[in-house]
Amino acid sequence: MNLNRSQLSLIITFFSMALVVLLLFNIHLGSMQEDEYVIEMSLADEDIEELLKEEEERMEELANNDPIKSHMAFNQTAKPTIGNPEPLKTLEELLEERAMSSEEGEFSGNDADFANQLKELAAKRDEKKQKLGERDAQKEEFTNYLKDRRTSISFSLVDRNAYYLPPPIYTCIEGGKVVINIKVDGNGYVTEADFNDKSSGTSNGCLVDNAIAYALKARFSPDSKASQIGTITYLFQRK
Numbered sequence: 001m002n003l004n005r006s007q008l009s010l011i012i013t014f015f016s017m018a019l020v021v022l023l024l025f026n027i028h029l030g031s032m033q034e035d036e037y038v039i040e041m042s043l044a045d046e047d048i049e050e051l052l053k054e055e056e057e058r059m060e061e062l063a064n065n066d067p068i069k070s071h072m073a074f075n076q077t078a079k080p081t082i083g084n085p086e087p088l089k090t091l092e093e094l095l096e097e098r099a100m101s102s103e104e105g106e107f108s109g110n111d112a113d114f115a116n117q118l119k120e121l122a123a124k125r126d127e128k129k130q131k132l133g134e135r136d137a138q139k140e141e142f143t144n145y146l147k148d149r150r151t152s153i154s155f156s157l158v159d160r161n162a163y164y165l166p167p168p169i170y171t172c173i174e175g176g177k178v179v180i181n182i183k184v185d186g187n188g189y190v191t192e193a194d195f196n197d198k199s200s201g202t203s204n205g206c207l208v209d210n211a212i213a214y215a216l217k218a219r220f221s222p223d224s225k226a227s228q229i230g231t232i233t234y235l236f237q238r239k
Contacts, residue, residue, distance in 0.1 A: 052179065052199050055154045055233060151237065155182075157220060157230030163188060164219040168210045168234060175238030176202030178211040184228050188220040196231060207236050 151167050179199040183192040193215040195208050211234045218232060 049199070051156045052231060052233070055156050056177075058154065152235040153232065155218075155220075155230060155232045157182075157184065157228065160184070160188070160223060160228070160230070161221040162218065163221060164217070165232070166214050166217050168214045168236075172204065172206035172210065172236065173238070174202065174204045174207060175236045176200075176204065176207060178202065178207050178234045178236065180211050180215040180232045180234070182215055182218070182230050182232055184220055184223075184230065186223060186226050188222045190216050190218050190220075191227075193232075199231070199233075207234075 153165055153167055155162060155165065177200055179196040181192075181194050181196045182190050185191050193212050195203075195212065197203060200208075211232075214234075215232045
């Protein structure tokens, strides 16, 4: 198809105008996009202290209402006694049954030997019952002892949730509040943990070592921050 000059000029003008319109439309869309800003906030020492006080007040309130029992696993693994011991018959009742049976001809033999056997059987039953009672008393005392030991835990970490915060199973005699400074990576793992002497209520080495060991096992929700600082507070109950 042969085009004259006027037709070629018209086509060139049309495509040029279409190109200009598309260019203006793209510029208009670009101007409508909002600017994005990333603001990284860092907490000052005063802010951390304030957060710790708030967490401590909330933790004490929860402990008074429904404290966390860190040794519940021990209570659950305590094996209960299966059933109750069979009620023991008195020696007189057994002898009476023996006499009735003898009259009916069900048994034969020397009554004196039978009475001695009954006495021996009753003595063995009394001994077993006494041992069973002692074991139950010891188990109940041990269970109650563990039940009364509690450890309350709270943490301060902005915009993070706790995925795994194990309560310490400790053997320390002393009790008190121990605050541990932690550093958490983007995946939620605790990479560093050290003792916060200023915010803690005790510097007992046994409590501090246990708190640091369990703080390093904690796991929190992931975040875009490569590193973030926070605290974990443990309230150990004195033995």
